[in-house]
Amino acid sequence: MEEWLTNFYKTEKQKMIENCIECGLCVKHCSIVDKTDLRDLPPKKIQKDCLDFLKNGSKNDTVYTKAFSCVECYKCVEGICPQGLNPMVMNEIIRSEYIKNSDLEDQYSNPKDYNSIHKILSSIQVSKEDYTKITSSSEKKSSKYVFFPGCNVYFQPEKILNALDIIDTITKDYAFVPGLDYCCGNNELYFGKIEKGEKNINTLVDKLASYNPETVIFWCPTCQCRFDKTVPIIKDIPFKVVSFSQFVSEHMEKLPIKEMPNTKVTLHEPCKSAYTGLDLTGTRDILNNIPGIQLIEMPRHGRNTSCCGSWCTLHLKDSSNKVKEERLQEAANTNADLLIDVCHFCHEFFSLEEKNYNYSIINYANLLAEVVGIKREDKHKKYKHWKDLDMIMKDAQEFIQQSPYSEKEIIEILCKVYEISL
Incomplete structure (x- = not known):
């Protein structure tokens, strides 16, 4: 199989070396740089260092911070570079080469692994029946829709089950492809594993296409963006792609919506969906169609929205937290009763605060599940607040007994995820 994506990155690297004029506009418009130690450096100097790295591998703290702070919000992908280059791809190339040619710890973890954090954590939050449901592909048959949740939402499995129940209320003509057996390739590309990312993309597209769907519904904003910007580099996509919120907003009349009297909400939307314009209205339409809800927008919303900062927390935690705190205070200034998030990663990052x-x-x-009468608890959020192994083990005991994993494996993951010391 020809390595289309690998060749694309090689070609893009050469284009950057030949065409980048070191204007620094991509740095100036970056969502995160001004929250890092690079804030006082001229954007042109930062860009020059990054270009020097591409040319001759010259490492320094500036190059590392610029590439590894990238939150992959897609803000710089279109309409920023006067040369038509993709600054986010530049960051991906730098990270890939940096990881290959240094002693940096490889923080990549494969959600497909049998004992992945995703699978173990998911198995103790839902029943054995529900766990099987969200980890098994539908039987092979033609379906109008296919729902694909992506991988990282499995930390919060009730969201997948809620989404499936809502889709099931709207239509029976759909199939389900689990996100732990298949991947959009984003995790691999972020951690510099381009060949592996390409393989995963090909496998996922073929799996989704096997149901001959008209439309594939993505839960994850990152998956949707990858299918818009990266997947077409490799192969044709023989179906329409929409977000879960776009799908639901088109079928709200089929849901038995209950009123939420006098409830003020503000919305934190996925930055990448907004910056790319892929989904600016789906969640807003849902909220505006729930009786009793008043949506109060934050000053930064739509194409002018803010990132949550979560993607750079592995490498630059302080910078990540600055972005988070700024956004949460912006939400507080609206005096809303509820902060509504869309992306599970944003929810993961925000909820502890x-x-x-x-x-x-x-x-x-x-929220939507609640107003249609579906009752499921956000256990991951609760456990993050508890940070108490005994309390978590007691609360999850029924599901722990049904889990395919040993108590030792479960305790190890709980301590790691919820930062619990034994």
């Missing part, structure tokens, strides 16, 4: 603000933080799919 709920105790510091006068609003509750809830994902839009869980």
Whole structure:
């Protein structure tokens, strides 16, 4: 199989070396650089160092911070570079070469692994029946729709189950492809594993296409963006792609919506969906069609929205937290009762801070499930707040007994994820 994506990155690297004029506009428009130690450096100097790295591998702290702080928000992907280059791809190339040619710890973890964090954590939050449901592909048959949740939402499995129940209310003509057996390739590309990412993309497209769908519904904004910007480099996509919120917003009349009297909400949308224009209205339409809800927009919203900062937390935690705190305070200034998030990653990053603000933080799919009468608890959020192994083990005991994993494996993951010391 020809390595289309690998060759693309090689070609893009050469284009950057030949065509980048070191204007620094991509740095100036970056969502995260001004929250890092690079904030006082001239953008042109930062860009020059990055270009020097591409030319001759010259490493320094500036290059590392610029590439590894990237939150992959897609803000710089279109309409920024006067030469038509893709600065986010430049960051991916730098990370890939940096990881290959240094002693940096490889923080990549494969959600497909039998004992992945995703699988173990998911298995103790839902019943054995529900765990099987969200980890098994539908039987092979033609379906109008296919729902694909992506991988990282498995930390919060009730969201997948809520989404499936909502889709099931709207239509029976759909199939399900689990996100732990298949991947959009983003995790691999972020951690510099381009060949592996390409293989995963090909496998996923073929699997989705095997159901002959008209439309594939993505839960994850990152998956949707990859299918818009990266996948077409490799192969044709024989189906339409929409977000879960776009799908639901088109079928709200089929849902038995209950009123939420006098509830003020503000919305934190996925930055990449907004910056690319892929989904600016789906969640807003849902919220505006729930009786009793008043949507109060934050100053930064739509194409002018803010990132949550979560993607750079592995490498630059302080910078990541600055972005988060700024956004959560912006939400607080609206005096809303609820902060509604869309992306599970944003929810993961925000939810622990709920105790510091006068609003509750809830994902839009869980809110929607609540107003149609579906009751499921956000256990991951609860456990993050508890940070108590005994309390978690007691609360999850029923599901732990049904889990395919040993108590030792489960405890190890709980301590790692919830930062619990034994």
